Amino acid sequence: MTTWFTADQHFGHARLLELSAARGAAFPTVAEMDARLVHNWNSVVQPDDTVWVLGDFDMHGKDASLTLVEQLNGTKILVSGNHDSCWAGVREGWKNRELYQSAGFVAVMDFAVTTLPPLRPQAPATRVLMSHFPYAGDSQDEDRYAQFRLRDEGIPLLHGHVHESFRERRTKKGTWHINVGVDWWDYAPVSADTLAQHLEDLRRGRVEPVDGS
Template sequence: MTTYYTSDQHFGHLNIIRFCDRPFPGAPAMNARLVELWNETVSDDDTVWVLGDVALGALDESLAHVDRLAGRKILVPGNHDRCWEGERTLRKGEPEARERRRTKERQRYLDAGFAEIHDRPDPVAVGGQNVVLSHFPFEGDSHGEDRFVEYRPVDRGSWVVHGHVHNTWRQRGRQINVGVDAWGGRPVPAAAIAALLADGPRDLEPLSWERPEP
């Protein structure tokens, strides 16, 4: 049994292809390739932490891909997930009504195939070190100025495994981006994270997307 980390699939999101230069002619081809790369990597006995932004577009149609993915899947919602904690403040309406909507949305993600949803999970041990799991890095963004500062983890000298920044970096200092746009489209095994931790803080560029063999 292996633990993996990943984020930012953006199932069903056509514009992400242009934004991140993904090598696909459209969303259906992207969706199929994401599922293929995941299932080539992950077995049903494995656990995968998905650090946010799993699906956009027509949500029911996009979330349907989650059930096709192998392994036990745990979601840490990102700012594009309907069940993200920030939705309580971004949506209009009374606080109680916003919370009811969020509870209903969380159930949609659970029904789609996630075993658990954690807004701010406790640190996890990787390679003998405790690391923070979050959709957001401590600092940095793919849009220039840092967004959603109030929802980011606080840098207290630890490492953070995160998503959100797409192909901006694979590692920046003590921040490890496990988004699919930094790792060729595949989930990242804990052993790969442990190796980066052992090598210490540095900057690494994203890996290229893996293209299917002709």
């Protein structure tokens, strides 16, 4: 069994193809985008795997996009984002959590913590936080939703939200946060093993952080 991480599918979001040059170039229509995202997901995720979706699965919990949840392999957990109708920042959004769970997410939450697998025998696992939002940074000119962002206490953070703006950044305190959104990972989930190695390579300076802003 493998654990995967992903974010920012934006299923059903036709306007995104206009807002994002990369998405617009990759997908002529929103139907083709949705179909490719489903295909790419199922090409790597097996039925007995677990997938953490770090927000913005769709646009506001529409029936047409939520029906796609059942087409996706794996046990799916949602850490809600600002475009999910169950997000804590949406008025009475908590009432919509059942909508997402009925669609096929086994759990819906605002934040979570997990570990990435050790890279060597007897090495410790790496504790990471999960949120839709990075410690700092946005897909727009200024950081939005400050009240919903986690405080940097030195724990690496996996997130979405920023789309093509950056793949990873280091905070002023030196903490890495990594964008697991589909825009940086071939429009597919990325595995825990890949992220564990990627974080190690970042810490040791083996790879350079990629910033698209």
